[in-house]
Amino acid sequence: MARGTLGDSRLPGPRPTVARRPEREQIAMSIFDGYSTDDFFDEMFAPDGSPRPAAQMLVENIDRLPVGELLRRQIAAERALLQMGITFNVYADEQGVEKIFPFDLIPRIIAASEWAWIERGLKQRIHALNLFIDDVYHEQKILKDGVVPADVVLSSDRYLEPCIGLNPPRRIWCHITGTDLVRDSDGQYYVLEDNLGCPSGVSYVLENRNLMKRTFPQLFGMSRIEPVEDYPSRLLNMLQYLANDKISAPKVAVLTPGVYNSAYFEHSFLAQQMGVELVEGRDLVVLDGFLHMRTTKGFERVDVLYRRINDDFLDPKVFQSESMLGVPGLMEVYQAGRIALVNAPGTCVADDKVVCAFVPKIIKYYLGEEIIVPNVPTYMCWEDSDRKYVLEHLDELVIKAANESGGYGMLIGPHSTKAEQEEFARRIQANPRNYIAQPTLALSRVPVLIDDNAKWHFQGRHVDLRPFILYGEEIYVLPGGLTRVALKKGSLVVNSSQGGGSKDTWVLSNAS
Amino acid sequence: MLSRVAESIYWMSRYIERAENVARFVDVNLHLMLDLPVGMETQWQPLVATTGDDEVFAERYGEASQEAVIRFLTFDTKNPNSIISCLRAARENARSIRENISSEMWEQLNLAYLTVMETAEEWAMAEPHEFFSDIKMASHLFIGLTDNSMSHSEGWHFCRLGRLIERADKTSRIVDVKYFILLPSVWHIDTSFDDIQWGALLHSASAFEMYRRTYGLISPTPVVKFLLLDREFPRSVLHCLSRAEESLHAISGTPLETFSNPAEQRLGQLRSEFAYAQVKQVLSSGLHEFLDAFQTKLNLVGADIHEMFFALRPVEDAAANGQVQSQYN
Numbered sequence: 001m002a003r004g005t006l007g008d009s010r011l012p013g014p015r016p017t018v019a020r021r022p023e024r025e026q027i028a029m030s031i032f033d034g035y036s037t038d039d040f041f042d043e044m045f046a047p048d049g050s051p052r053p054a055a056q057m058l059v060e061n062i063d064r065l066p067v068g069e070l071l072r073r074q075i076a077a078e079r080a081l082l083q084m085g086i087t088f089n090v091y092a093d094e095q096g097v098e099k100i101f102p103f104d105l106i107p108r109i110i111a112a113s114e115w116a117w118i119e120r121g122l123k124q125r126i127h128a129l130n131l132f133i134d135d136v137y138h139e140q141k142i143l144k145d146g147v148v149p150a151d152v153v154l155s156s157d158r159y160l161e162p163c164i165g166l167n168p169p170r171r172i173w174c175h176i177t178g179t180d181l182v183r184d185s186d187g188q189y190y191v192l193e194d195n196l197g198c199p200s201g202v203s204y205v206l207e208n209r210n211l212m213k214r215t216f217p218q219l220f221g222m223s224r225i226e227p228v229e230d231y232p233s234r235l236l237n238m239l240q241y242l243a244n245d246k247i248s249a250p251k252v253a254v255l256t257p258g259v260y261n262s263a264y265f266e267h268s269f270l271a272q273q274m275g276v277e278l279v280e281g282r283d284l285v286v287l288d289g290f291l292h293m294r295t296t297k298g299f300e301r302v303d304v305l306y307r308r309i310n311d312d313f314l315d316p317k318v319f320q321s322e323s324m325l326g327v328p329g330l331m332e333v334y335q336a337g338r339i340a341l342v343n344a345p346g347t348c349v350a351d352d353k354v355v356c357a358f359v360p361k362i363i364k365y366y367l368g369e370e371i372i373v374p375n376v377p378t379y380m381c382w383e384d385s386d387r388k389y390v391l392e393h394l395d396e397l398v399i400k401a402a403n404e405s406g407g408y409g410m411l412i413g414p415h416s417t418k419a420e421q422e423e424f425a426r427r428i429q430a431n432p433r434n435y436i437a438q439p440t441l442a443l444s445r446v447p448v449l450i451d452d453n454a455k456w457h458f459q460g461r462h463v464d465l466r467p468f469i470l471y472g473e474e475i476y477v478l479p480g481g482l483t484r485v486a487l488k489k490g491s492l493v494v495n496s497s498q499g500g501g502s503k504d505t506w507v508l509s510n511a512s
Numbered sequence: 513m514l515s516r517v518a519e520s521i522y523w524m525s526r527y528i529e530r531a532e533n534v535a536r537f538v539d540v541n542l543h544l545m546l547d548l549p550v551g552m553e554t555q556w557q558p559l560v561a562t563t564g565d566d567e568v569f570a571e572r573y574g575e576a577s578q579e580a581v582i583r584f585l586t587f588d589t590k591n592p593n594s595i596i597s598c599l600r601a602a603r604e605n606a607r608s609i610r611e612n613i614s615s616e617m618w619e620q621l622n623l624a625y626l627t628v629m630e631t632a633e634e635w636a637m638a639e640p641h642e643f644f645s646d647i648k649m650a651s652h653l654f655i656g657l658t659d660n661s662m663s664h665s666e667g668w669h670f671c672r673l674g675r676l677i678e679r680a681d682k683t684s685r686i687v688d689v690k691y692f693i694l695l696p697s698v699w700h701i702d703t704s705f706d707d708i709q710w711g712a713l714l715h716s717a718s719a720f721e722m723y724r725r726t727y728g729l730i731s732p733t734p735v736v737k738f739l740l741l742d743r744e745f746p747r748s749v750l751h752c753l754s755r756a757e758e759s760l761h762a763i764s765g766t767p768l769e770t771f772s773n774p775a776e777q778r779l780g781q782l783r784s785e786f787a788y789a790q791v792k793q794v795l796s797s798g799l800h801e802f803l804d805a806f807q808t809k810l811n812l813v814g815a816d817i818h819e820m821f822f823a824l825r826p827v828e829d830a831a832a833n834g835q836v837q838s839q840y841n
Contacts, residue, residue, distance in 0.1 A: 084615075085607070085622045259608045272611035282824070283514050296518045296666065296763065296821040 102501030121373030163346030183444035201482035203266035224509035226479035232273035238472030242340035250303040286329035480505035519822035525674035527602035532651035539644035614661035624650035669759040680752035737791040775816035
């Protein structure tokens with residue numbers, strides 16, 4: 001698109017003196033002038049440069065702001081994040097472990113009808129995944145029926161034998177999921193992956209919203225936006241629902257690896273918002289067959305543990321014996337049904353990227369339905385034909401290790417060097433089971449306020465969307481979720497550990 | 513409350529109080545040096561003595577010049593008791609217990625830390641009064657927010673306990689050091705300089721105005737009495753010990769005048785000692801010895817608190833003590 005360039009330097013600095021009122025017919029200047037969608041699907045503007053209907057009011061309001069005001073609010077918002085200490089820790093960064101998660105002021109908008117469809121798709125997906133996990137740790141019908149190859153599941157690092165035959169409270173395994181969605185150049189949504197372990201980011205959703213209300217109170221009041229503020233109550237409700245019925249006031253705690261974990265802020269935030277204890281492994285001890293916390297008045301029992309450490313670290317007696325993060329004997333308490341663990345150990349078997357590719361079949365098998373929100377097409381390197389194709393097209397595909405997350409262990413073909421491609425070819429041949437490949441999607445973009453040598457203007461940046469799903473008495477999808485932005489120009493990696501930022505996500509309300 | 517959390521709250525509070533005290537000492541000394549009679553040497557060494565870090569300082573800086581002492585006590589990250597180190601330690605503690613304190617408390621502490629981090633050393637040296645006032649204000653604000661935004665339950669009492677124990681320690685140290693330095697200057701007695709020096713000691717504890725209202729003229733004996741034995745002044749040692757004792761008993765639920773653990777017993781003894789002490793007797797038998805013994809006993813109270821509430825208890829003790837709390841009905 002081209003909207004006529006008016007120069008980039010209009011945003012900061014004094015307002016230019018207007019000698020003469022502009023003619024009525026003259027097209028009003030907009031700070032989006034010069035913004036180009038560059039043939040990508042843009043969340044805010046149609047290819048002809050006009051705002052999408054859902055974003056109409058937002059664009060008009062931003063244009064009505066005095067020159068420089070937007071930048072002032074952006075700076076104020078960043079300052080507020082720093083003061084509130086809304087930070088994350090970066091591994092492998094020696095100096096200053098804490099960083100602010102960069103925040104862009106312009107919200108990403110999702111129309112009500114679009115959201116209704118996503119919500120249906122996610123509920124369907126989580127419902128089926130829970131049935132799948134329960135099945136593979138019990139009768140394994142889906143494996144026996146040959147719908148999902150048994151060796152794919154049983155060979156997964158994430159298939160945990162100590163969980164075979166276990167019945168988690170209420171038969172729910174995946175209580176909290178953060179499924180990653182992306183949009184291709186035609187605007188179609190795809191599921192990139194389910195994060196069934198300890199998905200991070202919901203605290204940023206809540207804090208971003210808080211910040212937006214402070215920053216754009218009038219606009220916020222005029223738009224009808226689905227609220228997200230009740231997430232902590234819903235989370236607490238779900239956690240308490242998992243406790244034994246005999247317990248009148250179940251004691252809930254959040255287990256964190258500690259203050260140096262990258263998501264520590266979130267652990268602390270959620271515990272604070274729910275009003276429950278935030279505990280570390282060293283605060284916990286197994287006593288008389290129950291889990292207890294060490295308090296100033298002795299030992300106090302815990303009934304539900306929202307654990308933000310991975311399965312491997314939960315119990316050094318059962319899993320990694322050198323782990324200091326977990327609690328020796330915890331699995332025994334769990335197996336005896338005396339503690340609810342969220343998510344249930346073993347859940348991540350469905351998070352294996354190879355297993356993920358079978359989700360359409362899994363949904364069909366358990367629910368007899370077609371998948372609503374499709375998977376990104378996936379090539380599985382353990383299949384000879386797929387591997388052959390992948391090795392021939394390394395420069396076009398995205399290659400991922402089946403059990404890595406956070407943007408590590410990944411090759412983005414079009415952005416990679418020959419040497420990197422050869423390295424991945426070697427890795428794939430050495431361990432085909434551990435690799436999958438997907439086409440490089442032209443991820444959708446949003447306008448982001450960019451400082452280009454002190455010239456502030458909008459540029460398109462790629463985004464994904466991570467909605468959060470709670471599975472308690474019913475399945476609940478938090479409206480919107482975390483919109484992550486790849487702030488580096490042209491980058492497709494949105495992970496916070498790789499220089500990504502975030503935006504508030506507005507799901508417009510139908511009720512008006 | 514989790515033992516780990518209680519410990520972090522206690523130390524968060526102690527470190528903030530420590531930073532405030534250092535800021536006050538330095539600020540007062542800066543003013544005092546301006547009033548020195550011509551020919552008198554500046555006194556910066558005693559300031560290092562009040563924080564108890566003489567040896568570390570001598571090793572790193574050698575002579576106690578104004579600049580060296582201020583740097584050491586303010587921006588030196590290698591000095592664990594510098595303002596910046598104290599604020600960092602307070603913030604690190606707060607960061608690990610954010611869910612237990614109010615957002616207002618956290619944000620205030622975080623802001624104070626960020627402000628000092630962003631302050632250029634040159635600016636602080638050029639505008640010391642403003643800089644040190646900011647530090648003191650940050651601490652006052654934090655205490656006010658603590659009182660007004662946090663439930664006055666266990667966590668709050670640990671917070672108050674830490675603050676008061678730290679404050680009692682610092683007041684006793686400044687009296688000890690200053691008295692030692694001021695007393696030999698007999699040739700200044702009844703001169704205006706002597707008045708200024710003893711006034712400065714009161715200022716160091718923000719006690720000047722309250723002292724005036726109580727005793728009027730400044731002279732050594734009532735100054736010592738006011739800073740150590742006054743019942744109402746919030747920075748006097750006796751006041752700190754009494755309030756600390758209240759908090760300790762609120763935590764354990766034991767009535768005052770009785771005790772259920774060594775920390776309560778020892779703190780009770782110490783408080784009584786101050787409550788019934790006579791200033792003349794203290795001075796005649798040696799103020800320094802008296803304060804030295806006090807600091808040792810106060811350290812033991814700290815160790816008892818640690819042992820009682822923070823230390824990891826072996827699992828075997830639990831059943832014997834019957835301390836397992838059950839939620840089953």
